[in-house]
Amino acid sequence: xxxxxxxxxxxxxxxxxxxxxxxxxxxxxxxxxxxxxxxxxxxxxxxxxxxxxxxxxxxxxxxxxxxxxxxxxxxxxxxxxxxxxxxxxxxxxxxxxxxxxxxxxxxxxxxxxxxxxxxxxxxxxxxxxxxxxxxxxxxxxxxxxxxxxxxxxxxxxxxxxxxxxxxxxxxxxxxxxxxxxxxxxxxxxxxxxxxxxxxxxxxxxxxxxxxxxxxxxxxxxxxxxxxxxxxxxxxxxxxxxxxxxxxxxxxxxxxxxxxxxxxxxxxxxxxxxxxxxxxxxxxxxxxxxxxxxxxxxxxxxxxxxxxxxxxxxxxxxxxxxxxxxxxxxxxxxxxxxxxxxxxxxxxxxxxxxxxxxxxxxx
Numbered sequence: 569x570x571x572x573x574x575x576x577x578x579x580x581x582x583x584x585x586x587x588x589x590x591x592x593x594x595x596x597x598x599x600x601x602x603x604x605x606x607x608x609x610x611x612x613x614x615x616x617x618x619x620x621x622x623x624x625x626x627x628x629x630x631x632x633x634x635x636x637x638x639x640x641x642x643x644x645x646x647x648x649x650x651x652x653x654x655x656x657x658x659x660x661x662x663x664x665x666x667x668x669x670x671x672x673x674x675x676x677x678x679x680x681x682x683x684x685x686x687x688x689x690x691x692x693x694x695x696x697x698x699x700x701x702x703x704x705x706x707x708x709x710x711x712x713x714x715x716x717x718x719x720x721x722x723x724x725x726x727x728x729x730x731x732x733x734x735x736x737x738x739x740x741x742x743x744x745x746x747x748x749x750x751x752x753x754x755x756x757x758x759x760x761x762x763x764x765x766x767x768x769x770x771x772x773x774x775x776x777x778x779x780x781x782x783x784x785x786x787x788x789x790x791x792x793x794x795x796x797x798x799x800x801x802x803x804x805x806x807x808x809x810x811x812x813x814x815x816x817x818x819x820x821x822x823x824x825x826x827x828x829x830x831x832x833x834x835x836x837x838x839x840x841x842x843x844x845x846x847x848x849x850x851x852x853x854x855x856x857x858x859x860x861x862x863x864x865x866x867x868x869x870x871x872x873x874x875x876x877x878x879x880x881x882x883x884x885x886x887x888x889x890x891x892x893x894x895x896x897x898x899x900x901x902x903x904x905x906x907x908x909x910x911x912x913x914x915x916x917x918x919x920x921x922x923x924x925x926x927x928x929x930x
Contacts, residue, residue, distance in 0.1 A: 584845055592881040593840050593888035596801070596850040603730070604703060606669030611657035611702075615650050615691055616926045617678040620713065621751040625912040631748050632814040633776075633807065635860065650691060654698045670703035672730070681709040681733075682913070684921045685717045691926065692725060704730030706772075710750075711735045711757035715909040717918050719764055726768035732801065735760060737773040740793040741786055744779040749814075754793075759908045761797050765899065772801035772850060777835050778827030779807055787835055791842040795892055798899025802847055804839065805854035806832050809862040816862050826864040833873070837880045845889030852877055 585602055586594045600608040620626040648656075658671055673695035681688060692705055705725065714733070725731050739745060740754045757773070764771050773794060777787055794802060806827055809819040818824040827835075836852055852874060855867040866873070881887055909917075 593849045599848045608670045609661045610672045610674040612674050612676045614677045619679040626751040635810050635813050672704045674706040679710050679713050680707045681713045681718045683923050687922050706732045708734045711760045712752040714760040716907045722769045723767040731769035734772040738776045740790045770800040773799045774803045776805050780824050791839040795843050796895040801850050803851040810856045810860040829866040840888045841891040
């Protein structure tokens with residue numbers, strides 16, 4: 569298909585809905601509107617989970633960029649119960665928007681599949697029971713924390729609800745994963761994505777652009793890997809540094825430098841040109857509260873950044889998928905592998921019991 573057809577308004581009959589709407593990439597908000605018939609908003613939930621690279625199951629220290637206060641408002645105050653968080657979050661969204669068709673309970677900070685699976689089901693069901701306006705779940709997790717028991721649970725919930733599982737891929741390159749102290753490999757991501765495919769729930773991968781030591785070529789290799797693996801959705805983040813983290817100190821010391829604004833804009837467009845047109849783009853940048861953010865300051869200007877990314881697409885006369893080349897083996901034809909979840913992680917999930925730190929209703 570001629571990529572300039574959309575830009576010049578000459579839509580073809582085999583175009584995807586977002587292309588027919590004249591968009592430059594498959595935006596998350598529009599995808600939700602098409603699915604649910606109106607505005608659907610996420611409500612962030614912090615159930616008090618930890619991570620296996622924090623509690624010692626795999627390593628300690630956590631990701632070098634991570635301070636959950638900067639990712640989730642719930643970690644900046646005393647943690648409330650899940651039911652209270654959902655109620656106040658829904659109320660806040662209703663005050664902001666005149667009409668909201670539904671809400672997605674977004675289990676966001678830390679690793680939200682890292683608990684006994686029976687307790688996971690209780691927490692997730694609690695969200696659905698909280699308010700009939702909650703139409704789905706989004707569950708943020710690590711690639712190595714998705715054993716078969718959790719996949720089966722997500723598939724069970726997806727029979728009646730919208731469910732999205734978000735994997736922290738970050739990069740396909742092991743040196744970058746090691747630098748971040750992720751304590752997992754890219755093979756863990758491949759294993760979880762291929763086992764999660766066609767189970768009824770959506771899969772989303774998080775990518776960080778601007779990892780120290782990664783060139784533009786490295787980032788484009790990650791884009792081509794995303795195209796090969798074929799997740800349902802993707803989130804792109806610029807690497808940013810916040811206070812009280814190892815990365816933050818490296819930036820303050822001048823040993824690590826953040827990506828420049830125009831470089832990031834060009835890289836986002838380059839990346840999206842190479843992924844499948846069907847992939848939903850949930851995010852194109854990340855930021856942190858100003859009081860925590862060290863660098864880059866430009867990431868606070870999210871609306872302006874979005875407009876500049878769109879302007880770069882228009883300047884090139886391209887859109888998402890313009891350079892996409894289907895892999896030799898389509899994602900739908902990839903074999904389903906055996907579960908390779910680390911035994912130390914399985915030991916925390918495939919057991920009976922409860923973690924008392926999780927903020928349940930009672």
